[in-house]
Amino acid sequence: MTRKQKRLAGIGGMVGVVALAVGLVLQSLSTSIAFFNSPTDIVSNAPVPTQRIRLGGLVEQGSVERGADSKVRFRVTDSVETVPVVYAGLLPDLFREGQGIIAEGTLGPDRVFLADTVLAKHDETYMPKEVVDDLKKRGLWEDGNGMVAPKGGDAPAGEPVAMTGAGS
Structure with missing residues (x-):
């Protein structure tokens, strides 16, 4: 050689x-x-049950149920679709109904999201880029104004809705 x-x-x-x-x-x-998904993404294109994903959206009003088994059940919505979530553990202090959150975990066979981590927003103005991009794509976000109600929603289209974002 x-x-x-x-x-x-x-x-x-x-x-x-x-x-x-x-x-x-x-x-x-x-x-x-773990890839970010909105509730609409999960409902329309369900991931494999063992695949780790991040679910982002707002905690639906009136959906939080605290069980005796220290599990918390709630629904996450993006104003189009809703996904039920089960979480066992301590929730962040800022967690509440109407609050933006990101939950990380897997989708169970019964289409209930089994979260092992829940993150709530840390201030009044922050929202993850993925959430803003998703809302813009669906016409529910206006630059400078934040979230806008969908047509036929509670607020007239084009008027800002009180919404705060999620984050870590």
């Missing part, structure tokens, strides 16, 4: 090792990645 062939074989071997390492890292990260 010539010197040039040895050098090429060494470079090829290093590229192979680096490619294998990158592949292993990406495979291990793929199990911990």
